[in-house]
Amino acid sequence: MLAVVGLAAAVVAVWSASCGGNSELPSAGQATTQTSTTSSTGPTATQSNTSSTSGSAAKLEGTLNGAGATFPQPLYVEWIGEFQAMHPGVTINYQGIGSGGGIEQFTKMTVDFGASDAPMKDEEIARAEEASGAKVMHIPTVMGAVAVIYNLPGVQEVKLDPAALAGIFMGEITSWNDPILASLNPGVSLPDRAIQVVHRSDSSGTTNIFTGYLTQVSPEWAEKVGKGKEVQWPAGIGGKGNDGVAAIVQQQVGAIGYVELSYALESGLSAAVLKNKAGKFVAPSLESTSAAAVGVTFPEDLRFSLSNSEGPDAYPIVGATWILAYDKMNDANKAELLKAWLTWCLTEGTSLAKELHYAPLSDELRELALNKVALIGSF
């Protein structure tokens, strides 16, 4: 608790220090704001002063509404809380309704920004741009990994290569002492136990990242199952949500499933070590997740894929999550607010991301993301 308070204080301190440098800002708006707030208490007046970073808006206030992916929701909630604490006039609402719902609401413009674990498809973008008259921008915020968790008491580490992983989730490798698994794990005594595959029963960006990886590495998977937020699973049982899958794996010996990295770290279940494209076995962690963004060429629209990355230390099943924003918004105040919040998230907010087990963007990617944020404006 104290640490959080301390962090908040530090962030505020850094914030006001960085603003101090901008003292020669045009102050017409600032002056009016200050006179209008003289009746209020001292600290509020100071805060309204420190919050005027970019020249146009003297004081940040207003409401932003966003909706979408559930994967980054815990982080967004923290980012919003911190930001609102620094700017008392600001209210940001975020509803974790799922990536699909986020894209839909963003397209219908019932929210100011959307959020999705999968980039929008071309036709989705076309529909949104037609409805809004503005350009759709994908702004990556953090990266996440999908960990393959299993429940085998007494087994320290399980190594899997792409073919074995696909084989298990295809339902073709059905026992833990299968020769394919044994040859990947020399010296490990794998039990003669049926493998219980656990997948998501609800539509999910996690499933999209996981099946996207399997589609890339296994021709058989690509042909028979494919990639999507929900697919027709050839084997296994379904759990609702990351916690549903983690709970089933926790309860059933012999079970194997996939969850977001943070759930794997928090549940304390063992996660499989996977062979990456460079041929190295890599355990899922924040570092190996960030390593997936090294040496990748990013497209101009930032609709990239980090799955099965070439990076030598990269964990193979990695995806990013995006905020969806229009480059022109109807309300200039909202545009300023969104710009300020996202800039803060991608700069000062990164330490908070790490605390919550989200992998921050690499420096190169962060620059590209900030360039997109800078384009947000109004009609």
Add this chain to the structure above:
Amino acid sequence: MHDRSSLTEESSPSLPLSAALAALSGVVVLLVLAYMLISTTSTALPVFSSQGISFITSSEWNPRQGRFGTLAFIYGTAVTSAIALLIAVPLSLGVAIFLSEYAPRWLRGPVGYAVDLLAAVPSVIYGLWGVTVLLPLFLQPAADFLARYLGFLPIFAGPPSGLSYFGAGVVLAIMVIPIITSLCREIFATVPDDERQAAYALGATRWEMIRAVVLPRGRAGVVGAVMLGLGRALGETIAVALLIGSAVSIDASILRPGYSMAALIANQFQEATGDHIRALVGVGVVLFGFTIAVNMVARLLVWRFNRP
């Protein structure tokens, strides 16, 4: 002082009004039902026409490729409900007979009240309790046991999973028991005491009296109670979604994971768009039709039992 005629005159004008109100309520219910049926069917129509009969005869559910077959879900709904009734009917009848015939008077009130209270517990609580408590404590061990010793029978073939038709069926049974018990108890209480005494006078034991008087007297009502329980089992959503294992497959073994219609809708509608959501509404229509069919069978049974 009023005379008779003025009284009737006073009350008679209000009669048409109350009759009209009652008729209106009846019509409103019918209209809502008709509107629901028409609007859901028309929403799902594009999917019905693109899938044709395979919507209910295929078990391939692949939203990404636009293939929607609901047979696996129909099967899962039917199997879990059947398991629930197989467990719940004998138990409920036993509890109801105990409460109405055997239990000492001081016990009837509290136990009856507890049963009624169980019927009012929200289903999500049954589901959560099923997953967190019953699954590791009973469902998984029971499934392991059945597969080990009765695994040669196709319906108990392994590998056993606690999240299965069986697991969902057991929790459904626990949810349905209070409903059937409560109704049966009321029904048995309406059996006239004279007839009980008459049976005793003929030398019947208590069990013989129950078989000869109480059960035949209550038969139609019991069938109705069972059908009401079945209705709850068929439509139950969240508890089944948590316990059935959510695997789109048709398996003869009740120890394997499956899926039900209501669970599918609950799991997928949130992120569904386009044809996918139309197909889910279509599943709702199928479930609706299924429930109507079951209710009609129930009425038929009641009608047959009521004939002398």
